[in-house]
Amino acid sequence: MKAFDLEQSLQEVTERYEREKQKRRALHNSLVELRGNIRVHCRIRPLLPFDHATGHSISQDRHRNSLENVAYAIDDETVLVKSSRPGHAPINKTFQFERVYNATESQDTVFADVAPLLTSLLDGYNVCIMAYGQTGSGKTYTMLGPQLEENVTFVNEDESELGIIPRATQELFRLISEKPPGSYWVEVSVVEVYNNEVFDLLAKDSCGKVFGIKRDVVTTREGKSDVPSLTYETVANTSEFLHLVIKGLQLRVRHPTLVHAHSSRSHLVVTMTITRTVSGDNFGTSWEDEQINQRLNKEVSCAYPQKRDSKSTSSSRASSPTQLEAAEKLKQVKTRLQLVDLAGSECVGMSGVTGAALRETSFINRSLSALADVLGAIAEQRSHVPYRNSKLTHLLQDSVGGDAKLLVMLCISPSQKYLTESMQSLGFGTRARQVQRGQIKKRNLPTSRTKSTDPPI
Template sequence: MKLQRSSAVTQLHGAIKSLKQDLKSLRSFALALSKDFQRQSKTCLYQVLAAVQGIQLQNEAMRLFQIKAFDLEQSLQEVTERYEKEKQKRKALHNNLIELRGNIRVHCRIRPLLPFDDAVGHSVSQDRRRNFSEKAAYAADDETVLVKCSRPGHASVNKTFQFERVYNDLESQDAVFADVAPLLTSLLDGYNVCIMAYGQTGSGKTYTMLGPQLEGNLSFSLEEESELGIIPRATQEVFRLISEKPPGSYWVEVSVVEVYNNEIFDLLAKDGYGKVFGIKRDVVTTREGKSDVPLLTHETVENASEFLHLVNKGLQLRVTHPTLVHAHSSRSHLVVTLTITTVVFGDNFGTSWEDEQSSQRLNKEASCTFPQKMRDNKSTSSSRASSPVQLEATEKMKQVKTRLQLVDLAGSECVGMSGVTGAALRETSFINRSLSALADVLGAIAEQRAHVPYRNSKLTHLLQDSVGGDAKLLVMLCISPGQKYLTETMQSLGFGTRARQVQRGQVKKKLSQCRVKENKTLDSSGFKYH
């Protein structure tokens, strides 16, 4: 029994000793593990601190870059603002110079490449067909046209043309009209204005002047309002400006003519049954040296809708013919004229009407007499005298007539390109001759020749007062960008360059055309009745 206890104690001591040894080993391992953990922790901490310092340095550098970028943006904005101010000043000075010299203003619009530009109309090589679809004319900036002139076997040459304004192929009808609108204010200030679209067939003249067309009718839906051209927009703007004036102080008459095969046709004339059809008219030079079309139909309009209705009637009679260049090519020059009659009391044309209490009563009398009479007799002519109307006024009364001419010229054509034959070929001949006559007139004025050949064409005779007279004239040069039309494009740009060189003297305001004292007798147009 004793021996068994001794053996158990011995075993217990051995186990305790073994446990102590294991505990000692475990303790050593724990210490080593702790030291290793502390070492790794320090290493990670150093790495974290280094990373934090690096991030702080990067944040500081980023902040400095941001400050520098902000300063650069501020400087760029200041430079841009100064540039724009200087640019506007330069444009204003340039416009003042043009105003003083009486030059013709020329704007150039480059249309986009269109699907029909790929069609050439004749069998040509694949290389030429590919070249035809390439662009040759670009808007380098808003005042410069760049043309890449390239011919087979010759090095490409770049030519530039400067104009008062250049529109690239992405600029909208809104952008074009924004530069036209100030001229309409001048119209009500007493200046004659003429806006003329020039260019080859298919270059976008009619689109620029009228907007989209469908079967001879202008399209004026709200969805397409942004596509409206200069003519409908100008009319809307004129009536908007008139609406801001005292009632009865203005009224508007419209005439629509086309010059076709060197003959003038009145597109608002009516037959005995009231049906509109084109009647041939003639243009004459009055004793005062002004051009006039006797018996031309003038319709009084009271708003833009009435005007557009009349223009649509005229457009339905306008001659068009399909060619290889343009499916609805205009074969005549269209001239739409708005004549604005201003009733002025006293000697204060151009001053504030609202500041003259006495004029308010006379304005009311005029609104009851002149416009109403004109409304009762819608259609008048330059040679027709209506029954006299009695008007009693206690002050002198004046009339000022200003004229807005909106001209959509027929396009110049290369017969080989358009592929026309027969009657269309004859039309092309007349079109090109009339446009050549227009260029001759501009050349004669620019060279200050003693004789200007206005009568070489009915077109130039009709536009004599606008081209060579005292009207503010804007030529909207329309060009096609394709290599295919390079020859026609260069011809159009050359025409625009010559037009810019014309100096006609300072444009003048229209003076009063009649004075009426008390108890004078007037006809329906406000002139003295004979």
């Protein structure tokens, strides 16, 4: 009798825990949505040694003036730009964002505001985190952390300096470790958009050597963007993920300019696809699973009409091995985390680029302009959004205008030397804040792409 009472109490506690867990998830995602499904943060970097380089066309007087700070974080939500240059109209303007970081705030502080999005990721929402700003404004530092001049490495690096990409991966695998073993697995792709072409940075040749292969971006029948034949690698932990990202980064195009000695000349997009899979024994234990289960019955009955016997019973149809296999594959929900380090916009006169580098700059600026046009079209609720004007916007279509929770991290320099570029970045962020996309959809239903050969973690 005592054992029975204890069993009953345990069952009641378990049921209450499940109900509270569901409430927590609902409240968490409501909070994230109240903060905005498109959030814009702004990070003002400190003055750096390369800011002191005069360049070939800047006089000493102009150089001294250019080192004056003109951008300030006056509180954690407001940027003040204040400038009075001889021969120019004075500027005294404020910009409001969801979060503003001053030059002394750490990578830890920045990531603390990013981490809640990863909980939403495992709760069934797509997430995109994008760094935007001029060349040398701190985008790659914010997204990746410090890099050596010729080789990218995270080995023996001070963890306090790690950027959003390695930290997000650590947090994601920590959250997965709290889930039932084998219920999630993670796939990674790494691409760059260079000169308006998409390159797969994890593709391998016949000898197994990694090299970039050009890929196409297409729109599926469902209206989603897709990259056919893109390489996906399954990873089981942070170390495996970083190993792949480092391989991809070593292929990323970089050229020195007068503004930045290691300027990235391409847009980097690292995508983690998280597949949640539930075995038949455990399926249906939550309200999300019940929704999937209802859809599964419809999908299985519609998927194989030619195999259906009008006289057969539902139980006989369910016993079909082919249909059971299809149903098992469909018991998967895929969510996606996109981590984007955009190439920097730049003024040709200041960067001093010529030849091939000038062509790169032209493509970079055009693709960033296309991104601004897309945001403008969405904000104004135009009937046509020009995603296909650029491979970048076509690739990011599902994040910018689709079903992802999007965080734009503006990176700007405080120096008057880069005032024009900083004002442009702040204007871009202001437009992004005006975009209203409505309720972001939760990924309750299975997606079409399955990778049954990859083992779960």
